[in-house]
Amino acid sequence: MNLTQRIIAAGSATLLAIGGLAACTGGPDHTLHVLAGSEVQDMAPILEDMEKATGVHLEFEYMGTLDGTEALVGGGDVDWDATWFPSNRYLSLFPEGQDLIDESTSIMRSPVVLGVKPEVADQLGWSTSAAPTWQDVVSAIEAGDLTYGMTSPVASNSGFTTLVQAATALAGTGTVLTEADIDTVTPLLEGFAEGQELASGSSGWLAERFVEDPGAVDAIFNYESVLSGLDVDLDIVVPSDGSITSDYPLTLLGGANAETAEAYDAVVEYLMGDEVQKRISDVTHRRTTATAPDAAATTYELPFPAQLQTVQQLLRTWVSTARKPAQMVFAIDTSGSMSQGSRMEDLNEALRVLSGEPASESGGFLTLQPRERITYLEFADVLKSEITVEIPIDQAGYNAAMSEINDQVDEYYPGGGTAIYDTLETALEQAVADAGNDSINSVVLFSDGANGSGATLGDFTSWYQGFVESSPEAARIPVHAIVFAEADADEMRELTELTGGRTFIAADESLASVFREIRGYL
Amino acid sequence: MAEHTTRKKIRAPHIIGIAILAVGILAVVLIQLLGLGRGSTPRGGTLVTGVVGSEKVAFFEDPRVQEIFQDNDLRVEVRSSGSWRMAELEGIADNDFAFPASEVAAQHLRSEVPGSTGLYQPFFSPMAVATFEPIMQILASAGAASQDADGAWKIDVAAYLELVANDTRWNEISDGGYNSPRSIMITSTDIRSSNSAGQYLALAAYAANDSNVITDRARTDELLPQLSRLFLAQGYSGASSAGPFGDYLSQGIGAVPMVMIYEGQFLEEQVSENARIRDGMVLASLSPTIFSKHTAVTYSENGEKVMELLENNEDLANLLAEHGFRPSGTYAAAFDNLVAEKGLTGYLDTAGMVDVAQEPSYEVMDYLLTTISAQYDVAAGGAAPVDGDATIAPAEEDE
Numbered sequence: 001m002n003l004t005q006r007i008i009a010a011g012s013a014t015l016l017a018i019g020g021l022a023a024c025t026g027g028p029d030h031t032l033h034v035l036a037g038s039e040v041q042d043m044a045p046i047l048e049d050m051e052k053a054t055g056v057h058l059e060f061e062y063m064g065t066l067d068g069t070e071a072l073v074g075g076g077d078v079d080w081d082a083t084w085f086p087s088n089r090y091l092s093l094f095p096e097g098q099d100l101i102d103e104s105t106s107i108m109r110s111p112v113v114l115g116v117k118p119e120v121a122d123q124l125g126w127s128t129s130a131a132p133t134w135q136d137v138v139s140a141i142e143a144g145d146l147t148y149g150m151t152s153p154v155a156s157n158s159g160f161t162t163l164v165q166a167a168t169a170l171a172g173t174g175t176v177l178t179e180a181d182i183d184t185v186t187p188l189l190e191g192f193a194e195g196q197e198l199a200s201g202s203s204g205w206l207a208e209r210f211v212e213d214p215g216a217v218d219a220i221f222n223y224e225s226v227l228s229g230l231d232v233d234l235d236i237v238v239p240s241d242g243s244i245t246s247d248y249p250l251t252l253l254g255g256a257n258a259e260t261a262e263a264y265d266a267v268v269e270y271l272m273g274d275e276v277q278k279r280i281s282d283v284t285h286r287r288t289t290a291t292a293p294d295a296a297a298t299t300y301e302l303p304f305p306a307q308l309q310t311v312q313q314l315l316r317t318w319v320s321t322a323r324k325p326a327q328m329v330f331a332i333d334t335s336g337s338m339s340q341g342s343r344m345e346d347l348n349e350a351l352r353v354l355s356g357e358p359a360s361e362s363g364g365f366l367t368l369q370p371r372e373r374i375t376y377l378e379f380a381d382v383l384k385s386e387i388t389v390e391i392p393i394d395q396a397g398y399n400a401a402m403s404e405i406n407d408q409v410d411e412y413y414p415g416g417g418t419a420i421y422d423t424l425e426t427a428l429e430q431a432v433a434d435a436g437n438d439s440i441n442s443v444v445l446f447s448d449g450a451n452g453s454g455a456t457l458g459d460f461t462s463w464y465q466g467f468v469e470s471s472p473e474a475a476r477i478p479v480h481a482i483v484f485a486e487a488d489a490d491e492m493r494e495l496t497e498l499t500g501g502r503t504f505i506a507a508d509e510s511l512a513s514v515f516r517e518i519r520g521y522l
Numbered sequence: 523m524a525e526h527t528t529r530k531k532i533r534a535p536h537i538i539g540i541a542i543l544a545v546g547i548l549a550v551v552l553i554q555l556l557g558l559g560r561g562s563t564p565r566g567g568t569l570v571t572g573v574v575g576s577e578k579v580a581f582f583e584d585p586r587v588q589e590i591f592q593d594n595d596l597r598v599e600v601r602s603s604g605s606w607r608m609a610e611l612e613g614i615a616d617n618d619f620a621f622p623a624s625e626v627a628a629q630h631l632r633s634e635v636p637g638s639t640g641l642y643q644p645f646f647s648p649m650a651v652a653t654f655e656p657i658m659q660i661l662a663s664a665g666a667a668s669q670d671a672d673g674a675w676k677i678d679v680a681a682y683l684e685l686v687a688n689d690t691r692w693n694e695i696s697d698g699g700y701n702s703p704r705s706i707m708i709t710s711t712d713i714r715s716s717n718s719a720g721q722y723l724a725l726a727a728y729a730a731n732d733s734n735v736i737t738d739r740a741r742t743d744e745l746l747p748q749l750s751r752l753f754l755a756q757g758y759s760g761a762s763s764a765g766p767f768g769d770y771l772s773q774g775i776g777a778v779p780m781v782m783i784y785e786g787q788f789l790e791e792q793v794s795e796n797a798r799i800r801d802g803m804v805l806a807s808l809s810p811t812i813f814s815k816h817t818a819v820t821y822s823e824n825g826e827k828v829m830e831l832l833e834n835n836e837d838l839a840n841l842l843a844e845h846g847f848r849p850s851g852t853y854a855a856a857f858d859n860l861v862a863e864k865g866l867t868g869y870l871d872t873a874g875m876v877d878v879a880q881e882p883s884y885e886v887m888d889y890l891l892t893t894i895s896a897q898y899d900v901a902a903g904g905a906a907p908v909d910g911d912a913t914i915a916p917a918e919e920d921e
Contacts, residue, residue, distance in 0.1 A: 089758050092758065093758070095899075106768070106772075109772070109773070169703075172703065173705075174689060174691045174703055174704050174705035175704070175705045175707065175755035175756075176754070176755055176756065176757030176758075177757075241702075241703045242702070242703070242704070245773065245777065274796075287772075289772060289798075292800070293772060293773050293774025293775070293776075293777075293800075294774055294775070294776060295774070295775075295800070295801070295802060296656075296775070297656075297700055297701075297702065297774075297775045297776040297779075298776065299776050300702040300703075300704060300776050300777070301773065301776060301777035301778070302704075303704075303755075303756060303757030303758065304757050304758040305757055305758060306754060306756070306757045306758045306759070306898055307898060307899075
């Protein structure tokens, strides 16, 4: 470089540096729209400082890993600049998924492991140094010595990972799971599924429920990081034949312009800095570059399938054959206020998540599955219609069941008041009547307004306490609430806290996407 | 020889990082004025463009490398492409050079695309295995590895393939030392997109064929199940930029006991400032080994000038060594000197590498790659044609 060039270079460097400083003092000068798993919400304090340092703001939209994959490969417009899911594995199995990824960087890692109550682990003789195999886990379940909670493999990455690692280890081939192995492991997966007593659509909520109601299950499958951060005494058990680690890749999607790509670079550079990596470990309990790998091998990483059809066949087997079938009672408000705007159309679209054409790209695992049982209670101030359908295994029977449901819900019309709690009492009575150890039971309330007639929340609370006393199994039937339009979110939160369910707010996203989300909890 | 994925679109490197802001504007000005900075991109000189395998991008973008070209009135700009797809790139011959990581790919390019002016091999990279001391001891007990007097490990590829063919599990031969129920298997990058996995395939094909290059279709078909398993049974190869070598560094022995790499990846990590090579991590050479022969096809006088500099400029030779490449021109000793100077073990003397496998012909290699790649999509509706004439090349080279 001659002197002139040096001066030019120095001058432009100065200008760039001033530009960079300006970015640090003002508001964010670039926003990246990120489709992410709710798992990364615990990064908030670190991302706040990241924004101050880099001038890049991350605007999140949260979705489950599999739902997010469908959104990306489903053929619609991809409005996001980046994704940040616990893993890109499923996405990468789709040819479209590979093309979508421009660049990805693993920011942190956490394996999915088993958190067991210490007294149960003692009884089973399990500890970190005496870890069970996956076969031991299945045997303990079959002997009635272990119950657990896990998230839905078709909705949430931790449940998905749990299923893949269980199937891979149980197949015992020493290598990757293939489609041909699935028939062999199905009976073992059925045995494994017997132990599930708690369902969830997200790892965070699963952990919360476990802490709130420790009597519900003996153990939960969750990220090592989530389990380490819980305020309860738990033994963390990694099955000796291996687990699968999620690597949280921050991923730049294709088609990014130079400015977006630069913002992505700045975020990655910040997050991968030595001090920030240390901080991520401290705050989130995940492993980072600040966490040295174990010198001696105590746990092993299982391989993840490389073929899409293997994963889809495994998920299909899980939902239609292995898992405890869901028994659901949906209480659906079609009061007069539902005539406003497009509310009835929105409801109809949302109900098709369960009974419509399955989305073909991702295998359509959210629709109703064989062996499941669903009751629809359409209500206003009185019960307006009622239908219960058991979903048959054979295709013709399945199609007939879907037609029966759709014919019924197409008849829904808005009119009348809103008797939420009267209807919920009916719903719970029906749910309890069919509840057993071989199904996952739940009630879902959909409402667009406040309770207007019949029992109040206070009345319902007293009724509920008496009901649970006389029918203890009712305590294991959560009531989830979907808050739509003018529904009273605070009151719904009280209701779901009382019954161990979760409140879903349909405000920013479509009602259908809330139904998709809630499906993971059923 | 960075293992970072290069982007599908090559962007201008961004010059200003957070670090520079921290140092302050004045320091930036001073450093730039004094010519000490490495962050500036020299401008001027004749523009020379090249298409290179992504494993060489970091070398060409190293400001010290650019400065040497600059001193010779050349401004070299590169973009990356998978080595096996260069022949299909439109207008490849409009560049001054194309630089795949495989001799066979370069020869194919030369025969397919007219206009080439020369063929150069200024440097090469032997393949090697990043692994752990205890793992090598287990393999040694099974007769598939040995240690020389200096403590350097060497893997007997044929014996290793035998272990894989017998579906040997780690816990069957480790005597409790590594109680994994997984099959013994080297992890590699994705065979569908990466040249380093392609080199592994070429090596395995040679070793499985009793140290002979496969030449005919019948023999290829016979070995295909065995060769396919080396890749398909690994499962998902990871979409993360760090790749399996990154997993090896960060997750350790339980996750990735052995990973196939260019030896230079290990060296580059060893000599870097924040080296993550820990106690017990070792580089094992392969017997036979295989060289990724970085072979340039030139299309202009300027392209030739670049290659001649790479062959004959001492500073460039030293920089090549620092990036983990072994120069083969005038200053071929640069790599051995660097290894000696840093006191590193596990790197064979260039002269001592005599047991070297050869890549099969382009047709055989293409058939192997196409057939194995297609098996990832079996029954998914997107099966690639398993036709030997199909020139389906990996979509993207990822390290």
